[in-house]
Amino acid sequence: MPNRYFRDFVRGVFDGDGSVYLYTTSSNQHAQAYIVSGSKSFLEQIKKRLPTNINSNIQIKKGKALNSDQNKIFTSYRLVFSCINAYNFLEWIYYDDDLLSLDRKKDLAIKIKKLTKEKIRKNPHLYQSRKTK
Numbered sequence: 539m540p541n542r543y544f545r546d547f548v549r550g551v552f553d554g555d556g557s558v559y560l561y562t563t564s565s566n567q568h569a570q571a572y573i574v575s576g577s578k579s580f581l582e583q584i585k586k587r588l589p590t591n592i593n594s595n596i597q598i599k600k601g602k603a604l605n606s607d608q609n610k611i612f613t614s615y616r617l618v619f620s621c622i623n624a625y626n627f628l629e630w631i632y633y634d635d636d637l638l639s640l641d642r643k644k645d646l647a648i649k650i651k652k653l654t655k656e657k658i659r660k661n662p663h664l665y666q667s668r669k670t671k
Contacts, residue, residue, distance in 0.1 A: 541587075544587055544632055545633065546591070546637070547633055548573075548584060548631055549631040549632070549637065549639055551573055551584070552571070552573055552631060552643070553640040553643060554573060555567070555573055555574050555575060555640055556573040556574070556643070556645055557571065557572055557630065558570070558571040558624070558646050558650065559571075559572075559646070560646075560649075560650060560653075566619050567653060568620070568623040569604065569621060569625060569628075569650040569653075569654065570618065570619065570620050570621075570624055571618075571619045571624045571627055571628060572616045572617060572618045573616065573617045574614055574615070574616050575613070575614065575615055575617075576612065576613070577615070578598060578600075578615045581598050581615050581616075581617040584599065584617060585598065585617060588627075588630075589630060591626050592619065592623055592626045592627050592630060594623070595620075595623055596617060596618060596619050596620075596623050597617075597618050598615050598616070598617050598618075599615065599616045599618055600613065600614075600615055601613075601614050601615070601616060602614065607638075612620060615638060617649055622654070625650065625651060625654040628647040628650055628651055629651060631647075632644055632647050633650075634670065650662075660671075
């Protein structure tokens with residue numbers, strides 16, 4: 539796949555098989571996004587082609603999932619983006635306001651991007667130290 543289409547492809551995968559959410563620890567909100575797949579190699583290929591500001595500390599985690607139609611448990615994998623990597627990932631896939639995307643995920647991504655930009659503005663040293671790793 540040509541690089542110029544890759545992030546749009548990833549956005550489509552994320553819309554279909556991904557999740558994004560905010561969680562609170564103490565009095566601070568954090569973002570997490572992930573893509574789920576039954577294929578570890580598929581997620582490894584996505585990870586390998588991500589820009590370096592996203593790829594630095596993301597993980598592929600193994601888990602179990604239930605296929606309710608067949609009532610079977612199977613192995614699944616999650617490509618996990620946490621905190622600043624979640625922000626960078628969301629900035630990368632939602633690079634324009636007029637993109638074809640799932641509204642509920644895009645709306646939450648916009649909220650996360652605004653919250654993170656405010657955190658970066660207040661504490662730029664936190665962003666810079668992670669970005670340069």
